[in-house]
Amino acid sequence: MLPVTQIASSQIILTQGLPPLPKGRIVEVGGQAMTAFAALAAAKTKGPIVWILPKEGYGEPFSTGPYAPGLKAFLNPDRLVFVWTVSAQETLWAIEEALRATGIGVVIGELYGPPSLTQSRRFQLAAEQGGSLSLLLFKHPPRTSAATMRWICKSMPPPNGKASWDSTLWRWSLKKNKTGTIIKKGEGGGLLSPSSHKKDWWVVHNAKTGSLHLVAAPGSGLLEAPPGP
């Protein structure tokens, strides 16, 4: 039987082989390459990108906020709407309001600190109302939360020691997933066993072509998907 790809509007497929990101659910993204992950996910949506972030050095030339000319490589910067908050309380309120609004492409929230379990549940309820893709970026160590997924994104050195400026290698690890078990293809013959849960993906992004591919972990000898042109 041929594999049928279903593109449901309720989820975002970053690339073939990666578990899709559900809409209307909180997805936590951490690690040093989280901004790129958020930008790639946002590029797959339509409508405004509402980005709530702490107002550190707001208005100064080198503030820590997202840098639109850099993000241009991934998405149209005209879609960006930044909401700058000055306190943890404001951040929580603004994220909740943005999540609850409908018709927003993606809500990206950056918090001052880890949300409490109650707050995280409130986010989840608001996200269900709004139904937009909801990403929470965190720099702090993760805590128990009501999030559906938690990704840790790391950038990796180029595999064979050669400089590859156009392509970037990331290791995306799924640390938490409430959407179901993901079976690694070709292993265990379809039987469910704890070891068949796939949790790590090595992803190559080509800045020139904008393509995103899964690749085998360096040194494993397995090739999961062609690296592409």
Next chain:
Amino acid sequence: MVAEEKNALRLFSLTEGALATGLHQGMPLTDAKGVLPDLLTQVREERSEADLLITLHRWAERYSPWRAMEGHDALLLDITGCSHLWGGEAPMAEDIAQALEGFGFRTHLAVADSKGAALTAARFTDEALTLIPPGRSTQVLGALPLTALGDKAYDLRRLGLKTLADVAALPRAEMAKRFGYDLMLRLDETLGTRSTPVSPTKAARPYAARMSFPDPIGLLSDVTMGLEKVLGSLCRQLREDGRGARLVELSLNHADGEETVRQVGLAEPCQNPNLILRQFTPLLEKVDAGFGIDRMRVIAITHEGYTERQLSSETEQVGSDKLTELVGRLGNRLGFDRIAMPRPTGSHLPGFDVRQAEAVSRPETSSWPPSSAPLPLRLTPPRPVEPLSAGRPPGRFRCQDTVHEITHARGPRRVAGEWWQNDRARHPTYDYWDVQTRDGARLWLRCDVNPQGERRWMATGELP
């Protein structure tokens, strides 16, 4: 006073002293400077002139309720039935002239039995005050030169005609055949033989609604219900004129004489009472009603033309609608300056090439300049890099307590400073390097280009 006209700066109005030296209106400024090298000039400000005329228009209500503005320099009063209050037309005109002189204006005043005749007399005679008795306008104005007829004057002068009376004396049918019927109409208007009505300028209408209560109210649900009704009436007024509110003020009069005033801003012109009410709801919750509220009033302080938009099923359209609502809600609590959309500034310096445009002002979509090299997704404040080995860039370095080892580097990309800017932070020239570290991160290093050959390295961001 100078103004640009026909591709040259020309004299627009002159003081009496300047007129005495032989300068005249419409003369190019360069010629005038040749005649009078130390001529003092000032550029004409049409906006403030128009504002002044509007102010005078309002002031003139003391003379007549029926007033209009004509062109950029004339004020018309229909004084039918008003002049007897001043004891006749002449004393009234003198009173007006004196009052205007008191303000410091030099004016030309004319009273005539028709609008056209009064305008002609005021604009083309030299006297400060012209009184034309009823039915005598042709005789009084006939001696005026042909310039009063506008652009046809040159052709008429070639026929040997000199005054308005000369033109009026010729057979009308022949003249109309040769110069067009427009000329005859213009002549009639100028001489006042054909009367044109004075159509008064419409006064700006305030958009406001109020409601008084027989007994003071204090419950939040009651106040909300009252506000809903008042806003409904406000929005009906706005809808009638095709306007939409941008800033709405609510004032609540308390039973003990106090007043609470709250304002909400809207991200785009709005006629929907529910949307405005939703912005007020969180503010109302915080109002202390005290002994109760007995009167409320809403005013649309700022309003704009409202364009009805067709709702389309496209996600983009609906998205922008919903975004407007969200921006309004967030902005009314956080402040509208905190909700921004990035837009390019046209500068080529990293960090100075983006400005944050307030989302409430609905910035235009823009064309972003293409970037030649990959840029970081986030800029960080420059962090000093301490080199641990030689090289350009250093093979090993410490940055914020982390030691990085470089496997590959690419650069330099030199970005010259903007020395013409006032901001000193924009002046220096930097070299930018992309470096690949052993642990996977790609850093964006900045190197100060220093004439002494001394290099200072900074990390300013992380490349994707």
